[in-house]
Amino acid sequence: MTPLAADVAQRLKRRARWSGFEIAFWIVAFASIWLLPQKHLILTETAILALFALSLDLILGYAGIISLGQAAFFGTAGYFAGLAAKYGLINEPVLALLCSGLVAAALGFVTSFLVLRGSDLTRLMVTLGVSLMLGELANRYSNITGGADGLQGVTVAPILGLFQFDMFGHTGYVYCLIVLFVCFLIARRLVYSPFGLSLRAIKGNALRCGAVGIPVNARLVAIYTLAAGFAGMAGALLTQTTAFCSLDVLSLERSADLLLVLIIGGTGYLYGGLIGAVIYKFMQDWIATLTPQYWQFWIGLLLVVIVLIGRDRMAAWHEAARAALARLFTRAIGWRRGPALGGAGPDRS
């Protein structure tokens, strides 16, 4: 290896190292299992939303594909998981989860060829169109999906045959959190790999990427498929934890809310979706108790204000807050000793 290549590899490796902030984030996340037992139902929803947001972040934040149709994969896999459990095709939840993810990924693979062409608007319309078509189909075949009443009578077997879902959502939360963590690890490994770097390059300039020999379309198909699989697993988790699935899993509002989640948290960095999901869920909970009927108004207002302030400025705040937090944690834990402490701060983004 030439010295330059070695230097680059070194730098990339340093960037991919776990920072104190990340470790603390996951410690807090897992600590919530014991610390906040009465909040487990909303935390379950948050974990599912976070996984869903993670999937959108992969294609939007890293590959630069605007999508308003991520609900298509969420809903398809949700229905698949529900039907599989209802008719006893696949009883074991983890296996059903994986199969649902695969179904959604297959759908993502097929539809990914539709988003390769055209401008942002065309992509927006095609992704939206796909999810709307699926919504119509689900409505049409209401003898299978239950239509507007939702899919009734889903009974989910114990996880791995050992852990029964309880009505307080304790099992469900632990289950969702573990799935989220595993998916996060995969996504994290991916975005710091050369593959992930090439995605960022494609987002920057697809034409030049083609010129330096990156197979642009193949990469986009791959990440779209993977993101669809993640979205599908989120949908399957929702069905399994609630033992219910209705038409709104395919709705436009779900995709639009997802964009909001990602914007609150920040795109193009993996914790964006996670933090956004936490903020969004608790904010929604809070607003919904204040004005149950009109919470949509405040969500809309928030979107408008965020755009008017400017996402760049928000990103700068995020960056500052994150750097400050990271420094704090690094010092508190004593994660990295010696002179590297001060200088390594900005590299860990």
Place this chain on the structure above:
Amino acid sequence: MLTILFDGTAYGMLLFVLACGLSVTLGLMNFINLAHGAFAMAGGYCTVVLVNRIGVPFALGLPLAFLVTALLGGLFERTLYVHVYARPHLDQVLFTIGLVFMSVAATDYVMGSSQQFVRIPEALAGQFNVFGIGMGKYRLLIIVVCGVLTLALQFILAKTRFGSRLRAAVDDQRVARGLGINVGAVFGITFAVGSGLAGLGGALGAEILGLDPTFPLKYMIYFLIVVTVGGTSSITGPFLASILLGIGDVAGKYYVPSLGAFVIYAIMIVVLILRPQGLFARGAAR
């Protein structure tokens, strides 16, 4: 069969009046305005309030709906939209979806969530019978009004000075600006007129499309289909697209009612795959 064609044409004309403002906005400033339906809804509710509560005659209510929404559109354009033009598409989508959410909740708060009906005059109820085909008088009125509007728009675009300025700005904004055309003002006026037309369409269509607070969300898709399928470079493209869409939708709902709007979405996706720039686009303009 002919009744379907007739109803479909009326529906398509209505869609065109609703969506043509959007197509100009998109073509001129490359701005994705998902909140266009909110203006249509504003026009619809404005007519409901004027005609049903205050007792303004229906014929006067329509122009008033146009004026009110045009003013509203102009106001929003000057105060809010101008800040978002230069932003990436993602920001525009978020911003306008936010506006849609706000308008839905606000309308729900002010007017209630139930469906509203405009009281149309007695003379417009009923049907004509021409060669055994039942033609609803109200639908005939829609076709006439929208047809006249379309011709007027085409005339303004093709023959007047403002029209040529607008076309110049659509074709190449920078050069148009260099020639001394005040592109911002042209755009502001166009936006206001486009919103006004949407409002008029909403007022006319309250009877056919139904008017409730979720109107902007329900019909957003239809407007976008018209615009993406028709292309943004001319007025004939969206016009043909909306007629096609109208007839296709009515026929689809008549022959395969259970599939609902599935047919429309499928057609749109096929068109977009084959012609990403739209069905009637004059090649890639930008």
